[in-house]
Amino acid sequence: MITNLNNAKAGDLVEVSGMVHNVRVTKWGGFIILRKSRGLLQTVVSNDQCQIYNEQGETVALNDLCREMAVTITGTVGEAKIKDPAAFYKDIEISVSEVRVLSRPSTTEVVDMNALKFGDEETLLRYKFDNRQVTLRNPRDMAILKVASVVSKAFADYLTEQGFTQIYTPKIVSEGAEGGANVFKMDYFGKQVYLAQSPQFYKQIGVGVYERVFEIAPAYRAEKQNTSRHLNEYISLDVEMGFIKGQEDVMHLEAELLRAIISRVATVCEHELNLLGATLPVLPAEVPIWRLSKVHEILFENNLCEQDHRGEDDLAPEEERAICKYALEKFGSDFVFVTHFPSEHRAFYAMDDPEDPTLTLSFDLLMRGLEITSGGQRIHKEEDYRRKMIHRGMNPENFRFYLDTFRNGMPPHGGFAIGLERITACFLGINNVKECSMFPRDINRVAP
Amino acid sequence: MITNLNNAKAGDLVEVSGMVHNVRVTKWGGFIILRKSRGLLQTVVSNDQCQIYNEQGETVALNDLCREMAVTITGTVGEAKIKDPAAFYKDIEISVSEVRVLSRPSTTEVVDMNALKFGDEETLLRYKFDNRQVTLRNPRDMAILKVASVVSKAFADYLTEQGFTQIYTPKIVSEGAEGGANVFKMDYFGKQVYLAQSPQFYKQIGVGVYERVFEIAPAYRAEKQNTSRHLNEYISLDVEMGFIKGQEDVMHLEAELLRAIISRVATVCEHELNLLGATLPVLPAEVPIWRLSKVHEILFENNLCEQDHRGEDDLAPEEERAICKYALEKFGSDFVFVTHFPSEHRAFYAMDDPEDPTLTLSFDLLMRGLEITSGGQRIHKEEDYRRKMIHRGMNPENFRFYLDTFRNGMPPHGGFAIGLERITACFLGINNVKECSMFPRDINRVAP
Numbered sequence: 033m034i035t036n037l038n039n040a041k042a043g044d045l046v047e048v049s050g051m052v053h054n055v056r057v058t059k060w061g062g063f064i065i066l067r068k069s070r071g072l073l074q075t076v077v078s079n080d081q082c083q084i085y086n087e088q089g090e091t092v093a094l095n096d097l098c099r100e101m102a103v104t105i106t107g108t109v110g111e112a113k114i115k116d117p118a119a120f121y122k123d124i125e126i127s128v129s130e131v132r133v134l135s136r137p138s139t140t141e142v143v144d145m146n147a148l149k150f151g152d153e154e155t156l157l158r159y160k161f162d163n164r165q166v167t168l169r170n171p172r173d174m175a176i177l178k179v180a181s182v183v184s185k186a187f188a189d190y191l192t193e194q195g196f197t198q199i200y201t202p203k204i205v206s207e208g209a210e211g212g213a214n215v216f217k218m219d220y221f222g223k224q225v226y227l228a229q230s231p232q233f234y235k236q237i238g239v240g241v242y243e244r245v246f247e248i249a250p251a252y253r254a255e256k257q258n259t260s261r262h263l264n265e266y267i268s269l270d271v272e273m274g275f276i277k278g279q280e281d282v283m284h285l286e287a288e289l290l291r292a293i294i295s296r297v298a299t300v301c302e303h304e305l306n307l308l309g310a311t312l313p314v315l316p317a318e319v320p321i322w323r324l325s326k327v328h329e330i331l332f333e334n335n336l337c338e339q340d341h342r343g344e345d346d347l348a349p350e351e352e353r354a355i356c357k358y359a360l361e362k363f364g365s366d367f368v369f370v371t372h373f374p375s376e377h378r379a380f381y382a383m384d385d386p387e388d389p390t391l392t393l394s395f396d397l398l399m400r401g402l403e404i405t406s407g408g409q410r411i412h413k414e415e416d417y418r419r420k421m422i423h424r425g426m427n428p429e430n431f432r433f434y435l436d437t438f439r440n441g442m443p444p445h446g447g448f449a450i451g452l453e454r455i456t457a458c459f460l461g462i463n464n465v466k467e468c469s470m471f472p473r474d475i476n477r478v479a480p
Numbered sequence: 481m482i483t484n485l486n487n488a489k490a491g492d493l494v495e496v497s498g499m500v501h502n503v504r505v506t507k508w509g510g511f512i513i514l515r516k517s518r519g520l521l522q523t524v525v526s527n528d529q530c531q532i533y534n535e536q537g538e539t540v541a542l543n544d545l546c547r548e549m550a551v552t553i554t555g556t557v558g559e560a561k562i563k564d565p566a567a568f569y570k571d572i573e574i575s576v577s578e579v580r581v582l583s584r585p586s587t588t589e590v591v592d593m594n595a596l597k598f599g600d601e602e603t604l605l606r607y608k609f610d611n612r613q614v615t616l617r618n619p620r621d622m623a624i625l626k627v628a629s630v631v632s633k634a635f636a637d638y639l640t641e642q643g644f645t646q647i648y649t650p651k652i653v654s655e656g657a658e659g660g661a662n663v664f665k666m667d668y669f670g671k672q673v674y675l676a677q678s679p680q681f682y683k684q685i686g687v688g689v690y691e692r693v694f695e696i697a698p699a700y701r702a703e704k705q706n707t708s709r710h711l712n713e714y715i716s717l718d719v720e721m722g723f724i725k726g727q728e729d730v731m732h733l734e735a736e737l738l739r740a741i742i743s744r745v746a747t748v749c750e751h752e753l754n755l756l757g758a759t760l761p762v763l764p765a766e767v768p769i770w771r772l773s774k775v776h777e778i779l780f781e782n783n784l785c786e787q788d789h790r791g792e793d794d795l796a797p798e799e800e801r802a803i804c805k806y807a808l809e810k811f812g813s814d815f816v817f818v819t820h821f822p823s824e825h826r827a828f829y830a831m832d833d834p835e836d837p838t839l840t841l842s843f844d845l846l847m848r849g850l851e852i853t854s855g856g857q858r859i860h861k862e863e864d865y866r867r868k869m870i871h872r873g874m875n876p877e878n879f880r881f882y883l884d885t886f887r888n889g890m891p892p893h894g895g896f897a898i899g900l901e902r903i904t905a906c907f908l909g910i911n912n913v914k915e916c917s918m919f920p921r922d923i924n925r926v927a928p
Contacts (some may be wrong), residue, residue, distance in 0.1 A: 044606060049722075049723040049891070050691075050723075051688070051889065051891065068691065069643060069690045069691040069692065100761075100888050100889030100894070101889060102723065102860075102889065102890065102891035105722070134723070134891055134892055135860055135861065135889065135890065135891060135892060136889060137887060138861065138862040138863055138887050139887050139888065142889060143888060156883065163881075163884070163890075164881075165685045165688075165882070165885045166688075166879045166884060166885065168685070168688075168689045169688055169689050172688070174689055177645075177647070177689075178645060178690075180648070181645050181646045181647065184641060184646065184648075185636065185646060188633065188636065195517060197517065197626060198629045198632065199625070199629065199918055200628070200632075200698070200715045200900070200917075200918060201918055201919060202698075202713055202918075202919045203651070203713065204697055204700075204712075204713055204921055204926060205927075206926045206927040206928070207927070211510050216666065216667075216668070217666070217667070217668035218664065218665070218667070219664075219665070219666070220664070220673075220926055221702075221704070221923050223926060225926050234567040234918070234919065236490075237613045237928075238618070238918075240499070240613075240614070240616075240617055241616045241617050241622055241625075242517045242622070242626075243498075243516065244517065249697070249698070250648070250650075250651055250653075250697070250698070252832045254669075256669070259502050264652075265650055265651065265652055267648045274497075274550075275497040275550065275552070275582070290700065291581055297487060309823070353747075387845035397559030401555045412550075412583055413583065414586040415586055424832075433611075433612075433613045433927060433928030434606055434613070434691075434928075436611070436613055436614060437613045437614065438586065439585060439586050439587050439879065440548050440585050440587065440590045440591060440613075440614045440617075441499065441547070441549060441550065441583065441584060441585035441590060442550065442583065443499065443550035443582055443583060444550070444582055444583060445498070452648070462869075469647055469648075470647055470648060470650075470682070470686075471649060471682065473650055473652055475669050478652060478653070478668055478671060478673050478880060478883075479653075479654040479655070480652045480685075480803045480881030
């Protein structure tokens with residue numbers, strides 16, 4: 033008797049537990065479609081060869097089974113060709129000899145996970161999020177969040193192999209990292225504190241300790257926009273590395289990290305990618321790296337945008353899409369690094385370019401038309417921080433412990449952050465980033 | 481020229497970067513003690529064979545180097561026997577041919593990481609926590625948090641191998657999981673919300689989706705006690721598994737998980753364990769499992785406590801210590817599971833024992849005299865939740881989405897949670913759990 037189906041072959045006796053995803057009754061018996069952790073498993077019941085017991089050990093009919101019962105099934109593995117894309121087990125089915133009901137729903141109106149279809153996407157999403165505690169059991173949503181899980185694990189595994197130390201930094205902080213209005217305030221035993229917008233300060237401190245660090249943790253943005261690209265609580269995949277020669281080292285690490293993540297998802301999540309009809313992005317050996325000014329020029333000279341954006345100090349959305357299209361067609365890359373953004377548009381800790389201090393040694397990484405990460409080299413000298421803070425009207429005294437880090441010596445360093453939900457959405461072609469959060473938080477939603 | 485010292489052997493040419501942890505000048509030259517990500521590396525400078533360059537490329541003397549400079553050193557590997565327990569590289573040293581200074585502190589009064597000694601432990605700890613951004617660079621603190629990092633990675637790796645899915649659940653919640661006063665409140669766009677005390681509700685929901693889930697994330701307790709065992713923000717290692725036959729399955733999983741973690745720490749963190757003088761706990765093939773009432777009896781009958789605790793409804797601290805001592809002496813185990821705590825002392829979601837509903841199918845795991853985890857089987861039927869809530873004076877309507885989970889069917893399930901800082905402290909023999917948090921938060925401390 034085996035209990036793990038991964039290496040099951042025809043003729044094996046198995047005992048397998050799962051949730052009843054669906055029941056189909058025929059004249060001779062029927063099918064119990066079992067939901068397992070990765071997807072569906074087809075089991076076949078012949079009335080004359082199968083015993084079904086309820087929780088009290090009484091014999092019942094197939095007809096008495098219903099959706100979302102928890103059951104244990106005993107049977108024999110047979111070969112099959114299952115076409116349902118939600119089936120994780122496509123080559124096997126189970127001929128059932130015994131079913132034992134472990135528990136049952138307390139309503140006869142359980143949500144039908146296969147019937148989550150509404151007139152428009154907005155109504156569907158609202159229903160799904162309002163009932164997330166149950167609609168997550170729908171195979172498509174299971175697949176999305178499984179991929180997110182694999183992405184974050186691959187992130188941790190690759191960086192650990194590369195000598196990075198995983199750190200856990202506080203989310204209750206006394207100073208906002210990026211400043212600005214988008215920060216949640218809270219009372220902490222009579223003192224006003226904030227929820228961390230990012231672990232920026234702490235991961236830089238971590239570089240002075242462990243040379244190379246990463247963190248996987250929630251980050252908070254009190255943004256009032258409620259769009260398909262915003263989450264007020266999201267999982268930030270943060271990296272910071274010391275002893276870099278320049279931002280190129282950071283971009284190189286990020287490209288190799290993404291290569292490892294894409295490779296892992298391709299290997300582990302074949303089922304989920306098929307179910308979602310997703311194609312992983314193409315990451316060539318050399319990802320194009322262009323300055324912002326160069327991107328404006330490429331798009332103008334090739335007549336790829338409606339407008340002339342030369343001289344502008346940021347990328348327009350139509351440029352993000354156009355330069356990604358160009359990079360894919362000309363260089364076979366779904367990714368583009370854009371560098372040298374103007375200093376006044378970047379965070380104060382970005383290192384200014386010594387060759388042109390109005391620009392920074394910082395980058396965005398675009399993927400399939402969207403920015404999925406920001407990064408760059410950071411300032412590592414206390415006096416450079418003080419000068420830039422004062423220039424920006426910030427009070428260095430509000431950043432005492434942060435500045436003390438650099439006062440006590442720091443190597444040249446840089447890093448980046450990736451939003452887990454956003455990169456998952458980009459990988460899978462999901463339009464709304466909220467679908468990649470298990471329990472999304474936005475201005476109108478704080479439950480379930 | 482190699483840059484990775486892990487397989488370096490005598491005669492190899494190396495280029496290695498790090499922070500200057502210490503400089504010792506002699507008549508013929510001296511030593512630069514370099515701090516790397518895991519600990520110290522000894523390098524030897526002979527004045528007549530070594531060039532030292534400052535950031536401007538000017539030649540300087542060894543005397544001009546100072547602590548917490550970031551440097552790149554070129555040299556030749558030689559054999560050595562380094563006795564300093566803070567040395568990660570104990571068998572090699574580097575004969576330096578060139579030093580390049582990359583950056584330097586902006587103060588001449590950098591913290592001497594080796595001189596963190598004060599009259600009493602309280603003063604030392606306060607100083608360390610007040611200056612955590614720099615004192616983390618002290619090899620002992622580096623070692624503690626490195627072990628914490630390895631513990632959490634081993635936790636994730638083992639559970640992933642066992643088919644668990646890592647989930648990320650919200651920390652901003654509309655309902656407190658355990659209820660009670662120890663919950664941080666905050667304003668969320670005009671609505672009162674809470675910081676999650678635990679992912680209890682969400683990990684149970686996760687079982688209905690993925691069968692087996694785990695989470696590594698911050699948890700919040702607004703406790704006003706400021707003791708060596710409390711943190712207001714800590715990292716909770718959470719596990720929840722479906723289709724269990726009883727709480728024994730949960731205890732078995734936890735024991736095997738701990739075995740994997742201990743084995744990983746023993747392998748990966750030999751240096752850190754030596755530095756900290758720590759001995760990992762002994763986990764036998766069978767960890768003793770005793771009912772609470774049995775523990776009272778064992779201790780009374782063997783005259784191991786000052787007081788007679790029979791009939792009491794919890795473990796007294798002297799009992800926690802005594803039963804652990806007993807288990808180690810009689811059964812060679814640093815761990816003891818204690819089961820069947822009274823229902824009224826456990827959370828409402830604990831499953832009552834059908835044989836005696838005043839007790840629960842729940843457990844504590846003790847290690848070396850301290851409770852490091854609580855767990856057990858959970859209720860999985862909606863009606864059982866409602867009955868217990870009403871009995872306790874709770875309003876089921878305040879738990880709508882939670883109850884809806886069970887209404888829609890849930891398998892028998894259970895789980896547990898381990899505090900990362902607490903288990904790290906127990907492994908390492910650290911008295912104050914705050915030392916196992918990178919940036920501890922207590923009632924008086926929210927910075928750095």
